[in-house]
Amino acid sequence: MNKLLQIIAVCMLLFNFGCESKVKKGSKDSEEKSVVRLSDDERMEWWRDARFGMFIHWGAYAIPGGERNGEVCKGGAEWVMDKLDYTIEDYEKEVTAKFNPVKFDADAWVKMAQDAGMKYIVLTSKHHDGFCLWDSEITDYDVMEASPFKRDIVKELSEACKKADMRFCLYHSIVDWHHPQAQAPLFPNYNAGQKDQTVVNPEFPKYYENYLKPMVGELLTKYDNVDVIWFDGDWIADYTTEMGKDFYSYIRSVKPNVIVNNRVDKGRNGMEGMDKEGEFAGDFGTPEQEIPATGIDSDWEACMTMNGSWGYKPSDKNWKSDTKLIQNLVDIVSKGGNFLLNIGPDAQGLFPQESIDRLKSIGEWTKANSEAIYGAKASPFARPEWGRYTSKSGVVYAHVFDWPKDGRLVLDASIKIKSASLLSTPTSELLVNTDDNGVSIQVPVSAPDRSASVIKIIVE
Numbered sequence: 001m002n003k004l005l006q007i008i009a010v011c012m013l014l015f016n017f018g019c020e021s022k023v024k025k026g027s028k029d030s031e032e033k034s035v036v037r038l039s040d041d042e043r044m045e046w047w048r049d050a051r052f053g054m055f056i057h058w059g060a061y062a063i064p065g066g067e068r069n070g071e072v073c074k075g076g077a078e079w080v081m082d083k084l085d086y087t088i089e090d091y092e093k094e095v096t097a098k099f100n101p102v103k104f105d106a107d108a109w110v111k112m113a114q115d116a117g118m119k120y121i122v123l124t125s126k127h128h129d130g131f132c133l134w135d136s137e138i139t140d141y142d143v144m145e146a147s148p149f150k151r152d153i154v155k156e157l158s159e160a161c162k163k164a165d166m167r168f169c170l171y172h173s174i175v176d177w178h179h180p181q182a183q184a185p186l187f188p189n190y191n192a193g194q195k196d197q198t199v200v201n202p203e204f205p206k207y208y209e210n211y212l213k214p215m216v217g218e219l220l221t222k223y224d225n226v227d228v229i230w231f232d233g234d235w236i237a238d239y240t241t242e243m244g245k246d247f248y249s250y251i252r253s254v255k256p257n258v259i260v261n262n263r264v265d266k267g268r269n270g271m272e273g274m275d276k277e278g279e280f281a282g283d284f285g286t287p288e289q290e291i292p293a294t295g296i297d298s299d300w301e302a303c304m305t306m307n308g309s310w311g312y313k314p315s316d317k318n319w320k321s322d323t324k325l326i327q328n329l330v331d332i333v334s335k336g337g338n339f340l341l342n343i344g345p346d347a348q349g350l351f352p353q354e355s356i357d358r359l360k361s362i363g364e365w366t367k368a369n370s371e372a373i374y375g376a377k378a379s380p381f382a383r384p385e386w387g388r389y390t391s392k393s394g395v396v397y398a399h400v401f402d403w404p405k406d407g408r409l410v411l412d413a414s415i416k417i418k419s420a421s422l423l424s425t426p427t428s429e430l431l432v433n434t435d436d437n438g439v440s441i442q443v444p445v446s447a448p449d450r451s452a453s454v455i456k457i458i459v460e
């Protein structure tokens with residue numbers, strides 16, 4: 001009997017049964033080993049097709065909403081710590097220690113993004129105030145230890161995205177006003193390092209190596225569906241191009257197919273969106289609150305607020321109209337970019353009603369016109385006076401913002417039209433006229449859509 005047991009034991013060892021080092025099917029180890037390193041074009045493919053994403057600026061700064069003792073801060077409310085002169089201790093006590101957004105519902109957020117036609121969500125895991133929205137092993141200044149909320153927000157949103165087949169991405173600030181080795185000692189002007197590039201914290205390299213870098217590693221391993229890391233705060237002199245390049249290759253070594261924005265390095269000219277000439281790390285440019293005048297022959301994403309603030313700021317009533325936001329989306333796609341539209345949820349975890357209303361009407365438009373946006377490319381034709389063109393192979397989409405009063409839509413003469421129809425009613429073909437004055441399409445008297453009516457043109 002003993003002999004039989006010995007033989008079984010030897011066999012088990014030989015065939016690795018029950019051996020701990022064996023990679024179990026479906027385990028994390030096996031996933032890591034089976035990751036195929038995609039080419040850059042393959043890696044960027046989903047992002048290029050997606051065209052439209054939701055930026056979410058959320059943190060404890062939603063509590064003051066840009067106001068302190070009756071004073072309203074200028075600009076974004078997420079800057080309140082710097083703008084309204086909180087000491088670190090005051091901010092911890094008056095802001096983060098009160099963060100308890102009990103109405104936060106990750107599934108509801110994802111649904112609103114999805115209904116609006118957005119294909120990815122970028123959540124602020126840490127903004128410049130340094131407060132972390134996940135359960136971190138690296139710091140106590142997180143939602144679990146420093147706030148009464150004690151729910152891992154990154155985890156809840158990551159899981160909600162997984163369930164809904166929504167791409168999940170994280171914004172992460174290089175600047176940190178709370179960490180003593182970053183810029184914190186500069187109270188009351190935490191942002192001094194942006195204006196004066198001689199202002200540095202000599203300890204910053206330690207913050208980079210022992211805090212910032214492992215933190216992003218933690219996010220990438222703890223939440224396995226992070227598809228983009230969106231950096232910000234690259235402008236301080238403490239952060240160097242060597243760090244940027246090291247950071248980029250570290251991130252790709254942890255997760256080979258993740259996409260990283262250009263603010264991981266120091267390629268931008270000041271606060272400009274696109275990189276200057278040179279060798280810089282990063283996969284896409286980041287124009288902010290602006291749309292480039294013309295198309296750009298590289299990947300880019302314009303991020304924009306709906307009012308003037310990234311973080312929740314109830315005093316800011318300067319909301320862009322739904323038409324403006326829809327036309328911005330079209331404008332951006334017609335120039336080959338992506339649109340990352342921001343929401344600043346309130347201190348309870350709810351989207352502002354003004355944002356909800358806009359998301360709803362954007363969603364109605366994207367649903368009806370999805371074909372002309374997702375996977376669409378920049379137009380090869382000059383920008384028409386009445387709107388924009390987007391294109392796909394063999395098709396040009398005319399997005400008409402200003403509907404012609406005479407019922408005659410004049411097109412670029414170089415478009416060789418096979419047929420044209422309204423995207424909303426594809427069965428009724430529109431009459432095409434080609435004469436000495438160029439090419440035009442006969443359109444109905446009134447615009448089918450008040451924001452942008454789309455005409456699908458099959459080309460030769």
Ligand code: FHN
Pocket residue numbers: 057076078079232233271288303310
């Ligand atoms: O300072 C931030 C700002 O608060 C916000 O996060 C935007 C989003 O792109 N970026 C910074 C300024 O460039």
